[in-house]
Amino acid sequence: MSSPHTDPMAMTAGTATARPRRAAGGDNTTRPTLAVWKFASCDGCQLSLLDCEDELLAVAGHIDIAYFPEASSRMLGGPYDLSLVEGSITTAHDAERIHTIRDQSEVLITIGACATAGGIQALRNGRDVGEFIDSVYAHPEFISTLETSTPIADHVEVDFELRGCPIDRGQLIEVITAHLSGRPARIPSTSVCTQCKARGTPCVMVANGTPCLGPITMAGCHALCPAYNRGCYGCFGPMESPNVDALWDLFTQLGMNDRAKQRAFHGYNGWVGPGEIQS
Amino acid sequence: MASTLNRDMAVTLNLVGLDALIKVLNKAGFEVYGPTVANGVIGHDRIDSLDDLPHKVTDEQSGGHYRLVDRDDGARFGYAVGPGSWKDVLHPSRVKVWTLTREPGTVAVSINKPEPVPRAFVGVRPCELAAIRKQDRVLAHGPHPDPVYQINRHDTVIVVVNCGDPADTCFCTSTGTGPAAAGGYDLALTELVDGARIHYVVDVGSERGARLMAMMPPRTMWPTTTGEHGRAEQVTAKAADTMTARLDTDLADRRVADLLYDNLESDQWDDIARRCLTCGNCTLACPTCFCTNMEDVTDLSGAVTDRWRVWDTCFSLEFSHMGPGPVRAAASSRYRQWLVHKLGSWHDQFRESGCVGCGRCITWCPVGIDLRDEITAMADGSGGA
Numbered sequence: 001m002s003s004p005h006t007d008p009m010a011m012t013a014g015t016a017t018a019r020p021r022r023a024a025g026g027d028n029t030t031r032p033t034l035a036v037w038k039f040a041s042c043d044g045c046q047l048s049l050l051d052c053e054d055e056l057l058a059v060a061g062h063i064d065i066a067y068f069p070e071a072s073s074r075m076l077g078g079p080y081d082l083s084l085v086e087g088s089i090t091t092a093h094d095a096e097r098i099h100t101i102r103d104q105s106e107v108l109i110t111i112g113a114c115a116t117a118g119g120i121q122a123l124r125n126g127r128d129v130g131e132f133i134d135s136v137y138a139h140p141e142f143i144s145t146l147e148t149s150t151p152i153a154d155h156v157e158v159d160f161e162l163r164g165c166p167i168d169r170g171q172l173i174e175v176i177t178a179h180l181s182g183r184p185a186r187i188p189s190t191s192v193c194t195q196c197k198a199r200g201t202p203c204v205m206v207a208n209g210t211p212c213l214g215p216i217t218m219a220g221c222h223a224l225c226p227a228y229n230r231g232c233y234g235c236f237g238p239m240e241s242p243n244v245d246a247l248w249d250l251f252t253q254l255g256m257n258d259r260a261k262q263r264a265f266h267g268y269n270g271w272v273g274p275g276e277i278q279s
Numbered sequence: 280m281a282s283t284l285n286r287d288m289a290v291t292l293n294l295v296g297l298d299a300l301i302k303v304l305n306k307a308g309f310e311v312y313g314p315t316v317a318n319g320v321i322g323h324d325r326i327d328s329l330d331d332l333p334h335k336v337t338d339e340q341s342g343g344h345y346r347l348v349d350r351d352d353g354a355r356f357g358y359a360v361g362p363g364s365w366k367d368v369l370h371p372s373r374v375k376v377w378t379l380t381r382e383p384g385t386v387a388v389s390i391n392k393p394e395p396v397p398r399a400f401v402g403v404r405p406c407e408l409a410a411i412r413k414q415d416r417v418l419a420h421g422p423h424p425d426p427v428y429q430i431n432r433h434d435t436v437i438v439v440v441n442c443g444d445p446a447d448t449c450f451c452t453s454t455g456t457g458p459a460a461a462g463g464y465d466l467a468l469t470e471l472v473d474g475a476r477i478h479y480v481v482d483v484g485s486e487r488g489a490r491l492m493a494m495m496p497p498r499t500m501w502p503t504t505t506g507e508h509g510r511a512e513q514v515t516a517k518a519a520d521t522m523t524a525r526l527d528t529d530l531a532d533r534r535v536a537d538l539l540y541d542n543l544e545s546d547q548w549d550d551i552a553r554r555c556l557t558c559g560n561c562t563l564a565c566p567t568c569f570c571t572n573m574e575d576v577t578d579l580s581g582a583v584t585d586r587w588r589v590w591d592t593c594f595s596l597e598f599s600h601m602g603p604g605p606v607r608a609a610a611s612s613r614y615r616q617w618l619v620h621k622l623g624s625w626h627d628q629f630r631e632s633g634c635v636g637c638g639r640c641i642t643w644c645p646v647g648i649d650l651r652d653e654i655t656a657m658a659d660g661s662g663g664a
Contacts, residue, residue, distance in 0.1 A: 190595045
């Protein structure tokens with residue numbers, strides 16, 4: 001622990017001078033401002049913020065929610081202390097817009113698999129988008145879209161990426177709290193397995209032969225799916241040191257064919273990994 | 280391994296007697312935990328009577344594989360250890376250590392001290408008892424005792440059930456920790472199975488065990504006969520033979536540490552790393568792994584901070600993160616750290632092996648890495664397994 005910000009004693013017993021410039025708990029004029037932005041996405045991650053319920057009131061007490069169209073028609077102009085960005089870049093217009101938002105934001109945090117990995121819509125990447133448009137839309141001529149769906153970090157500098165499809169609201173509160181305290185957020189990068197074991201869920205692969213992406217997926221969801229006897233779908237993207245080849249071989253042993261494995265590995269976070277996908 | 284049943288004090292129970300024993304413990308005010316079937320495995324939970332115990336079921340285990348399978352006799356303990364261990368109760372995955380509250384001019388610290396709860400563990404396997412004692416050494420009797428562990432462990436009643444049905448992943452004969460317990464319990468039962476007729480030979484291992492047996496209702500037990508003693512010894516002797524047929528090496532010997540130290544640069548670690556998922560399951564399932572991390576949770580105002588102690592794993596990058604980054608970045612170095620500590624440097628640290636031969640790290644490794652095979656390959660000098 002080399003940074004003074006990560007020393008819990010320094011943090012909790014800190015003096016006024018050690019706190020961030022616009023610390024929480026002050027009056028309205030000194031509360032940091034928050035903006036929430038949407039790009040190509042389903043809104044589920046923004047909803048996680050609204051879903052915070054009790055904590056949302058506390059958040060509103062410490063942060064001035066200046067721009068959050070999904071929650072309020074009050075829309076204040078920038079600059080903003082903290083921007084939360086949901087969604088991926090899929091249009092030329094959005095590729096421009098994200099730069100404007102970056103310029104107005106002191107800290108920019110991306111939330112969710114679309115913003116951090118391109119999302120499920122990144123399945124288009126490397127394929128013929130024109131063909132998709134023709135087969136899906138009655139009036140393809142109205143559709144203007146890029147060939148790819150890409151994460152925000154491919155376009156602008158991002159201060160922190162909060163993973164998940166959707167994000168975990170507890171982790172979102174932790175990220176906001178850490179921002180207010182001027183300390184790094186405590187977000188684990190270990191496997192989903194660590195959370196299965198912590199909550200006492202028996203391994204669904206070992207005890208049931210159910211293919212599960214948990215060993216190569218980052219923790220964060222509290223191992224939700226295995227707790228309901230489902231394998232992990234990889235919503236939180238690759239863990240810190242994913243051994244994709246080993247899990248690929250294990251899925252083969254569990255009876256999956258190559259096509260099924262490709263689909264399993266190419267889900268919500270397929271565009272950023274995990275690692276090189278075999279064919 | 281020879282049975283250690285004390286012929287002078289042994290009594291025999293039938294199923295009515297076992298039910299009575301569970302009820303005696305509950306009535307005496309203990310939170311009674313025992314084996315139960317849930318989520319496709321045999322785990323531990325609160326039990327009130329014989330009806331809560333597994334029945335007509337056993338387990339099938341191998342590397343990365345666990346299944347419940349039917350069993351047609353009346354055994355209630357005819358299986359090996361499940362994924363959970365008593366660590367889950369004594370050294371839980373997440374415990375609040377303290378709460379710190381900041382007010383103008385002051386900082387108040389409130390240390391979390393859980394209320395002592397009298398607990399009784401029924402169905403503790405000999406390897407699990409050995410694991411509890413290894414954790415006691417570190418967390419209760421070491422130079423830096425853990426107050427929460429000490430409170431949780433205080434006065435736990437241990438009712439051992441010796442093993443008659445080891446899994447293919449069991450190797451307690453190689454660690455000297457089973458299949459019969461050699462002491463350190465209040466009561467030790469050996470299950471005698473004769474179709475639907477079930478008897479338990481009970482060895483009384485402590486004063487408290489004797490007091491509990493004195494609370495048993497009349498006509499639920501009788502002095503163990505010579506024949507019953509013989510059968511009890513056969514149960515564990517047969518279990519031991521099953522295990523030694525698979526592996527006849529002393530893995531708890533200090534020489535295993537030397538073997539590992541001599542092979543720190545072996546190519547075998549890279550071979551293991553190709554298979555290893557670095558998921559951490561082996562360490563979390565291990566009943567002796569005790570490592571924890573501290574996690575501070577602040578509220579939005581920064582005025583209240585809770586410090587939590589959470590299970591950690593030496594397979595995480597943060598575990599060895601120092602200065603510029605993780606010291607053990609390669610998967611090979613993380614697996615090596617785990618195995619060399621468990622079977623090797625534990626000797627230097629605690630003058631015993633850290634392994635109890637329960638086999639959880641084998642069964643619950645999704646890719647089935649088997650430390651018995653790895654050690655054997657290393658001893659053979661054959662490198663990769």
